[in-house]
Amino acid sequence: MHDIRRVTEPGKRSLRRDLLAARDSLTADEVREAGRALARHALELPELAGARTVAAYVSVGAEPGTHDLLEALYARGVRVLLPALLPDNDLDWGAYGGEGSLARRRHGGRMELFEPSEPLLGPDAVTAADAVLLPGLAVDARGLRLGRGGGSYDRVLARLERAGAHPALVVLLYDPEVVDRLPAEEHDRPVRAAVTPSAVHRFA
Template sequence: MRHGGRADDPDKRRLRRELLAVRSGLPAGDVREAAAELARRALGLPELAQARTVAAYVSVGSEPGTLALLDALRARGVRVLLPVLLPDNNLDWGVYDGPDSLTRVQHGGRMALLEPAGARLGQEAVTAADAVLLPGLAVDARGMRLGRGGGSYDRVLARLERAGAHPALVVLLYDSEVVERVPEEAHDRPVHAVVTPSGVRRFG
């Protein structure tokens, strides 16, 4: 994978492989149980309690589950934005109107993603979010996030920075994915909090 023309860090690639292997071995029951606990804890975050617009994503496979959280946010009257992956790995956005508003999209040889089927709001729509839920594979003690390597969310974070937008940045992970240190590159930015089934940890 590449970001901004640079080859991805080999230490990141190795750590990604290890973390994905652990995730893929999780029993479905554990994934469901963790999703319910993640939603409960995330809904208690002041950053989400006060948010009018939250940019999030739909979990797939054994990722820490987000659907219960998306539905709970929507039930609160929060406007939930979901990403639409573009061919260049940038993200467009659409509004989440419940499970029936999602469509399964196959992106090349990669895993199919659930994306909003409605109107596209443009890449800048994320700059209106009060909080952004970022997918990730790990977060370290400094709040540095390890993503999947496609660079989509690095671009989102750069877009927020250019717009002068400062939403709360939150990652949902399993407990074992909060690690001592992840490899860091110049473009990486720390998050504000990580939510796991056992609790919330804040940074900075």
């Protein structure tokens, strides 16, 4: 994966394109090994060690793998909430019950997603989480995260704020996706930490 640490203020669209292209260059073995390493680091986080409920997601394609992490949290007895995409791009949530509890769903022309089976718990279920594991494409030294641009997790973060909920926010990334500075907007909310296959990065 090429290094984008020197990229400072490109447009978000072109930056997303470059980051996705770098991910797409990874082999399936590289993605699997990165997921295993990422899980090892994530499971050492104090925020997850003491969590009773964790909102997470099922990785797809070349995203940093979450399957090992989900299984380890579930085996610990953690209540794991997973998102289900709604037609307006908001997220509902359901409880993870192991790999057999997931359903494969295609949303329009988008990629297939693995989502929790019924019953779903409603969009506000995420406000009960002690930690929220976020997907993303990059994070900068301020803890500001770059997502895919769909706005689903912007809604989640706004919902947490409205509810007065303050779970630990952690983004899961590859190593070169921790950069110096990203373009930011007023509604962007910083994360507490980023976990990559080689390290945990914490932000003030």
